[in-house]
Amino acid sequence: MSTDTIEQPAESHAFQAEVARLLHLMVHSVYSNRDIFLRELISNAADACEKLRWLAVSDPALNADGAPLEIVIEADPDGRRLTVSDNGVGMTRQELVDNLGTIARSGTRAFLEQANAAKDGAAGQDGASKDGGSKDGSRLIGQFGVGFYSAFMVAARVVVTSRRAGSDEAWRWTSDGQGTFDVAPAELADAPVRGTRIVLELTEDAKDYADEATVERVVKTYSAHVPVPIRFAKAGEAASRELTDGSALWAKAKSEVTKEEYAEFYGNVSGQWDEPALTIHYRAEGRTEYSVLLFVPSMKPFDLFDPARKGRVKLYVRRIFISDEVEILPAWARFVRGVIDSEDLPLNLSRELLQSNPLLETIRKGVTGRILSELGKLATSDTEAYLRIWEAFGPVIKEGLYEDPDRRDELFKIIRFKSTKSGDGWRSLADYVADLRENQTRIHYVLADSPERAAASPHLEGFRARDVEVLLLTDPVDAFWVRTALGYDGKPFQSVTQGAADLDAIPLAEGAPKPDAAAAGAAEVAAVVAFVKETLGDRVADVRASTRLAESPACLVAPDFGPDKEFEKLMSRSQGRSDFTKPILELNPQHPLVAAMARHLADADRTLVEDAGFLLFGQARILDGEAPDDPADFGRRLVQVMQKLMV
């Protein structure tokens, strides 16, 4: 490189606006655990080494020096400096600008959004927005991998010198984290042969991080199992000693790994810092061999409901990191984190070719089956722990019921429900079927947008009177799987708002109100039904007497073979459709109002019965969360009836 270039003045750049906000948040996070900056830098350094290892498979010249890949941490207590170096892939000038001046990662962006939301919330409550934001920000920092910028929690200035593998240029990035950074060429003699060196000029209150004991403690706590060895050196001394050996934790036998080691590895592999709720570690032998170390988080990852529905399991081939973008697990298991290391997959395939490799399909099948069986085991051995997983990921697991029909039966074993009998707990389909009532042949459910609204639905009255359990399905995904699932244990699923309820055959429960002697007789009910049907005309598909109701006079149901009403509503919201199938109005033959209507049918002026028909139709719509189809007409008739009563 010519000296001209070296003397080229440093270029100043402003941080992306979001980075500036993030830096401010970090630096003011006085309550946060500052140790994590080292974990973040080590994690980046390890990624850079793994990237190089992979690139060198197709271009061995990239690490022709043959030096083992490693991370070196050098401490200089007198100069109050800490240096983290790696001989990984390094960065070009453009990469320095792009990667260290921009929020590259969606996780970091999600972190900021949540931190800001927390800050706004705090400001709303007590007006102390800055303080509130800092405290919540610090709590959040513990949950997300926030990356390189965390260096500014401990450093007044950060100098990054990097040389991209295969390049004959080196560049230096410098910033005090106050809104701008400089990038300038660096002398090759003063740069790593390959890779990145990050020098932190520590602030006075962070000077402990230049102590050997502190560095050792932090590395062993947070980074003991990153898959690249970490060495420690004192400033000015050539000798270094090994802090961690970079061996793959997943390749060890289960009996040799402690709970703490699993937790630390989980943090590094997932970028989340909650406790794993379930750890699955095994080695598959036989036709294809692979090691699996997977975790089910205890907290929802930020991107759980991201439309891309991508998983993040890392694929290794013979200890070489290949990608975390290969889809190994089905989308319904996208919350699972960890590593799968194959002995047999070829190393130098593109991601697309890997994706369609039959060996990968075998691995996918094996691992998915294992996840299901481990979840099933946990559900019986430690119900409480399982339910915590269910509460966090249930709606996602249920996506498998319609996307992964081959595994539906296995999934049914681990799915849990709220029902009219669950109280604060959860019910399984096996529980439901074990408690079927005499002559009950179906599994009944109600779709609604909240458990409260589901439980308040008049459609449930007849079921309650017969002590028939009804599943309360309140996740949007429920409306989809329940339409395609054929049934469980030979019992079809049926919505309480759908078709004839078939409740007659099921005896009334003890203590249920007995049929009212004062109720209208069958002929009178038939007359009311016929009159209301004629009155409502084509507003409804039909009017009929119901066994579904106990206390309410009327409700709306869907035709026998039509889609459930809640499902239609969902479709209308998501696709702007309004071509609903017409509902059926069911009247409760036991209700005194129906008997009264029958009496008034004999009147010369039947407007009162007509009004009652329209009002029942309108109020049934209101109970379903809709407006009466003609609100002005509904209001007029209501006033009319009240006037008649009060004069």
Ligand SMILES: Nc1ncnc2c1ncn2[C@@H]1O[C@H](COP(=O)(O)OP(=O)(O)OP(=O)(O)O)[C@@H](O)[C@H]1O
């Ligand atoms: N030591 C390094 N060697 C090579 N590239 C690096 C190094 N450190 C950081 N980078 C680059 O800078 C980018 C931004 O780093 P940063 O730590 O902020 O986010 P991230 O690594 O993408 O996410 P996270 O660290 O939170 O998992 C990285 O994705 C990587 O491309």
